[in-house]
Amino acid sequence: xxxxxxxxxxxxxxxxxxxxxxxxxYLEQLPETTAVIRHDKASxxxxxxxxxxxxxxxxxxxxxxxxxxxxxxxxCGQVFTSPTPDQIYEAIKASDTGxxxxxxxxxxxxxVMNFEMAKDLxxxxxxxxxxxxxxxxxxxxxxxxxxxRRGVAGTVLMHKLLGAAAAKGASLTELExxxxxxxPKLKTIGVALSAATVPEVGKPGFVLAExxxxxxxxxxxxxxxxxxxLRPAKELIAEMLxxxxxxxxxxxxxxxxxxxxxxGATPLMEQYIVSHDAFLWLxxxxxxxxxxxxxxxxxxxEMAGISxxxxxxxxxxxxxxxxxxxxxxxx
Amino acid sequence: xxxxxxxxxxxxxxxxxxxxxxxxxYLEQLPETTAVIRHDKASxxxxxxxxxxxxxxxxxxxxxxxxxxxxxxxxCGQVFTSPTPDQIYEAIKASDTGxxxxxxxxxxxxxVMNFEMAKDLxxxxxxxxxxxxxxxxxxxxxxxxxxxRRGVAGTVLMHKLLGAAAAKGASLTELExxxxxxxPKLKTIGVALSAATVPEVGKPGFVLAExxxxxxxxxxxxxxxxxxxLRPAKELIAEMLxxxxxxxxxxxxxxxxxxxxxxGATPLMEQYIVSHDAFLWLxxxxxxxxxxxxxxxxxxxEMAGISxxxxxxxxxxxxxxxxxxxxxxxx
Numbered sequence: 001x002x003x004x005x006x007x008x009x010x011x012x013x014x015x016x017x018x019x020x021x022x023x024x025x026y027l028e029q030l031p032e033t034t035a036v037i038r039h040d041k042a043s044x045x046x047x048x049x050x051x052x053x054x055x056x057x058x059x060x061x062x063x064x065x066x067x068x069x070x071x072x073x074x075x076c077g078q079v080f081t082s083p084t085p086d087q088i089y090e091a092i093k094a095s096d097t098g099x100x101x102x103x104x105x106x107x108x109x110x111x112v113m114n115f116e117m118a119k120d121l122x123x124x125x126x127x128x129x130x131x132x133x134x135x136x137x138x139x140x141x142x143x144x145x146x147x148x149r150r151g152v153a154g155t156v157l158m159h160k161l162l163g164a165a166a167a168k169g170a171s172l173t174e175l176e177x178x179x180x181x182x183x184p185k186l187k188t189i190g191v192a193l194s195a196a197t198v199p200e201v202g203k204p205g206f207v208l209a210e211x212x213x214x215x216x217x218x219x220x221x222x223x224x225x226x227x228x229x230l231r232p233a234k235e236l237i238a239e240m241l242x243x244x245x246x247x248x249x250x251x252x253x254x255x256x257x258x259x260x261x262x263x264g265a266t267p268l269m270e271q272y273i274v275s276h277d278a279f280l281w282l283x284x285x286x287x288x289x290x291x292x293x294x295x296x297x298x299x300x301x302e303m304a305g306i307s308x309x310x311x312x313x314x315x316x317x318x319x320x321x322x323x324x325x326x327x328x329x330x331x
Numbered sequence: 332x333x334x335x336x337x338x339x340x341x342x343x344x345x346x347x348x349x350x351x352x353x354x355x356x357y358l359e360q361l362p363e364t365t366a367v368i369r370h371d372k373a374s375x376x377x378x379x380x381x382x383x384x385x386x387x388x389x390x391x392x393x394x395x396x397x398x399x400x401x402x403x404x405x406x407c408g409q410v411f412t413s414p415t416p417d418q419i420y421e422a423i424k425a426s427d428t429g430x431x432x433x434x435x436x437x438x439x440x441x442x443v444m445n446f447e448m449a450k451d452l453x454x455x456x457x458x459x460x461x462x463x464x465x466x467x468x469x470x471x472x473x474x475x476x477x478x479x480r481r482g483v484a485g486t487v488l489m490h491k492l493l494g495a496a497a498a499k500g501a502s503l504t505e506l507e508x509x510x511x512x513x514x515p516k517l518k519t520i521g522v523a524l525s526a527a528t529v530p531e532v533g534k535p536g537f538v539l540a541e542x543x544x545x546x547x548x549x550x551x552x553x554x555x556x557x558x559x560x561l562r563p564a565k566e567l568i569a570e571m572l573x574x575x576x577x578x579x580x581x582x583x584x585x586x587x588x589x590x591x592x593x594x595g596a597t598p599l600m601e602q603y604i605v606s607h608d609a610f611l612w613l614x615x616x617x618x619x620x621x622x623x624x625x626x627x628x629x630x631x632x633e634m635a636g637i638s639x640x641x642x643x644x645x646x647x648x649x650x651x652x653x654x655x656x657x658x659x660x661x662x
Contacts, residue, residue, distance in 0.1 A: 002524050002525075002541065002542065002544075002561055002635070003598075003601055004522075004524070004564045004567060004597065004601040004604065004605060004637060005563070005564050005601060005604055006563045006564050006565055006604065006608070007563075011600060011604060014603075014604045014607045014608075015600050015603040015604055015607070016603075017607045018602075018603030018604055018605070018606030018607035018608075018610075018625070019603055019606070021606055021607060021610040021623075022589075022591070022603070022606040022610075022623040022624075022625045023623065023625075056600065057598070057600060059598065059599035059600050059603070060599055064599075079600075191335075193333045193334075193335070194333075210333065211333065213333075230333055232336070232337045232338075233335045233336050233337050234337055236335065258353075260353070264596070264598050265595070265596035265598075265633055265635070266335065266633070267388070267390065267595050267596075267630065267632045267633050268390035268391055268395075268595075268627070268630065269342060269346050269387065269388060269390050269410075269632065270334055270335040270336060271349075272345075272346040272347075272349030272350055272353070272390070273335065273336055273337065273342060273345045273346055273349055274335060274349070275349035275350070275352055275353040276345045276346070276348045276349035276352060277337070277345075277349075279349075279352040279353075292352075292353040292354065293353075294349070294353045294354075294660075295661075296599070296627070299598065299599065301598045301600065302596055302597070302598050302635070304333070304596070304633070306335060329625075330626075
């Protein structure tokens with residue numbers, strides 16, 4: 001294992017301290033937690049709080065998306081491990097300004113359980129808490145840590161849309177309805193060229209041959225649906241977009257947002273080649289995404305690979321939400 | 332070589348097409364070149380044009396920094412290869428609004444030669460062109476492709492400061508003076524854990540043992556000054572900041588900006604651990620950077636490693652320039 005770290009057991013606490021030291025204008029650490037909250041707490045007044053989080057190792061998710069127009073707070077668990085309920089509870093309390101708190105949870109059993117326990121704790125304090133469980137990964141049904149489908153890079157678009165709606169004054173009920181409307185329109189699929197190494201484990205989650213890739217891999221090195229020899233980018237993209245088409249039934253009269261997400265170690269050069277191939281493939285279907293982002297948004301430590309997310313913009317407001325200004329480290 | 336590409340010879344043209352397809356609101360491609368220019372050309376009126384570029388493989392540099400408040404245009408050469416003079420010349424012509432064009436050149440012999448040839452061509456058209464050669468890398472003197480010191484991640488801060496000054500109406504002469512004032516205050520040093528693989532070469536620029544790192548490495552896999560076993564992050568950072576201290580003579584009464592730059596394959600988690608260690612080391616010297624950025628700004632394809640850049644903010648305006656709003660893909 002070759003990593004620029006100190007003690008493997010301290011990576012998350014040092015990382016969170018590093019966030020706050022580097023970006024005090026955006027983030028504050030909640031005392032005795034590895035959760036971070038918006039620095040400009042005053043401007044959160046009157047808004048529903050928006051909290052996400054999960055295991056660490058997916059940076060910039062989720063701390064990089066904390067700020068005006070996106071999340072109120074993010075809770076950083078140990079690497080690839082759900083944050084504990086008490087930490088999530090502290091983030092909920094700190095994010096509540098009397099209008100309730102909405103949780104964005106990626107669909108992993110540990111996350112779902114711990115966020116729900118935190119919700120129960122907060123409700124004992126009289127805080128109204130609702131949530132959405134994001135399960136955008138179409139690759140496989142049920143996985144190592146998941147019942148149903150995994151929550152992956154599409155979660156970042158969920159942050160963005162709900163963050164804009166919350167900033168514009170949406171109520172807790174409105175956020176819940178929006179999240180439920182987004183869910184069926186938000187689909188992701190990924191491929192990996194190599195796996196991540198959890199610092200406290202010290203070796204990669206899986207090993208691929210020099211010429212091999214895995215389709216449909218998860219962001220914690222969970223298995224995908226096929227291993228085979230690496231093919232040219234445009235063939236990978238055709239397979240991935242073909243699967244997204246099956247899931248969403250792409251239609252020229254509809255509008256789409258596209259997220260091309262690097263898994264951590266994939267150069268931006270490759271991500272932009274994927275962008276080119278994806279736009280050409282979609283053009284054949286008479287579709288030009290009206291919104292696109294390319295970069296490392298939901299990573300898996302040093303995993304090489306990419307994911308493609310399509311969001312069908314079912315409501316004209318959703319594009320406004322995507323374009324709504326934010327002040328975060330990473331959007 | 333495991334990369335998500337199509338033909339190795341086409342990576343740059345496909346990448347540039349991918350930029351423009353993904354971000355038409357920021358970038359346009361200059362016809363028959365691999366150069367990109369700001370989409371909002373009208374708002375460039377009245378300003379000195381600002382052009383940078385160099386070999387590709389350092390993304391998001393430089394195309395990711397094209398936009399209001401930063402560069403007017405960026406010229407993308409082949410991978411780790413200077414762009415040709417005719418491409419740079421086209422970018423200069425397209426960036427000129429009658430107030431001249433300023434070039435930001437990283438100090439590599441090929442870049443210096445080709446940007447200077449392009450300057451001569453543009454001057455035949457009556458365009459006033461000035462330039463700065465950035466040589467912020469303190470690791471080694473003279474390198475594979477360089478007389479003097481290499482230009483590396485500090486170049487991005489040069490883009491930012493000059494971009495803000497240009498947007499605020501600085502003249503060509505004022506930009507030249509500002510660039511010359513910044514140069515001696517801008518210092519960078521890097522370490523690598525692994526090398527980049529140029530697609531058309533197909534194998535890494537160097538090979539390190541499983542437990543080995545190289546200090547002072549360049550962004551094209553040029554040699555550094557020492558190879559040794561990987562040490563804990565805080566020891567690496569102490570060595571790197573110690574060298575920056577020697578170069579800049581860090582002083583508690585002065586103000587500094589810090590750029591922690593990932594080389595391409597280094598997880599953000601590690602970069603934030605470095606942030607923590609760097610702030611602690613600097614605090615011992617009674618220094619707290621007043622501006623910090625952490626992320627992949629000047630990469631070297633899939634090289635794992637980081638660089639640290641310190642900029643002594645010799646003039647209060649420089650901090651305003653760093654904080655001046657921009658609209659780019661990657662700042």
